[in-house]
Amino acid sequence: MRITNRLLAFLLSLGLALGAVLVLIEIVAYAVGAKPIALNWPGLYRWASGTTWGSGIVRLIGVGLAVIGLLLLAAQLKPRRPDRLPLQPVDPATDAAITRRGLARTLRDAAVEVDGVHDAHVTVGRHLVRLRAEVPDGTAPSADSLHAAIASAAQHRLDALRLATAPALDVRIKTEEQQ
Incomplete structure (x- = not known):
């Protein structure tokens, strides 16, 4: 807007x-x-x-x-989509927030650190974060274990940020052939 x-x-x-x-x-x-x-x-x-x-x-x-x-x-x-997501304050006199872009980069980095993930794309919405992990075709471990590892790494990073209202996390895996 x-x-x-x-x-x-x-x-x-x-x-x-x-x-x-x-x-x-x-x-x-x-x-x-x-x-x-x-x-x-x-x-x-x-x-x-x-x-x-x-x-x-x-x-x-x-x-x-x-x-x-x-x-x-x-x-x-019409209310604008907030650019910053507030974090839980450590001190009542402190106001801290993270930008949507910063949150997307943080979650992308968490997903890429998982073995078998080639790249990741993150979209941060108001109540939902969509993480699409790209894996090379045929080189990744089983889809279920990889999905669980990516979701765990991203959720751990999301929990560590301590957002005031944490969005839900939607993780999907896409092989490079599906692109």
């Missing part, structure tokens, strides 16, 4: 800046006695002078702007 917010803010500021430049150009052109350059503002002024607030086009524009405003408000009120 942070990227969307930044993109919307950039587009809005760009539109306002371009609008300000257009108005400035038209003011200077009017001051020196030239015709309108980028915007036919005299025609727009005549149209606006003859249009009432109750006309259909004005109401349509108002409804459109209200809908856009409500959509932007709803987008801002």
Whole structure:
């Protein structure tokens, strides 16, 4: 959501800046006695002078702007996915947390340390951590023992972090041939 917010803010500021430049150009052109350059503002002024607030086009524009405003408000009120997962404090005066990326790296490292695991991919969700371990085809020990070893290593690392609300762990094994 942070990227969307930044993109919307950039587009809005760009539109306002371009609008300000257009108005400035038209003011200077009017001051020196030239015709309108980028915007036919005299025609727009005549149209606006003859249009009432109750006309259909004005109401349509108002409804459109209200809908856009409500959509932007709803987008801002939607809770963001937290970037940091809080840890259990050792001291009440301490606030500690781990980032999602840091947790993913830690669990990936724990999985890769298990014999027979070639690589691992970790996705950290709000309530679930998905760990996908890649093993070379035919070189790994039995799937059950490998799954148990990976799950144990990852769970041990997850428990050692002492997260305030620990997510569930989902471990899957994928042979390199299945990719």
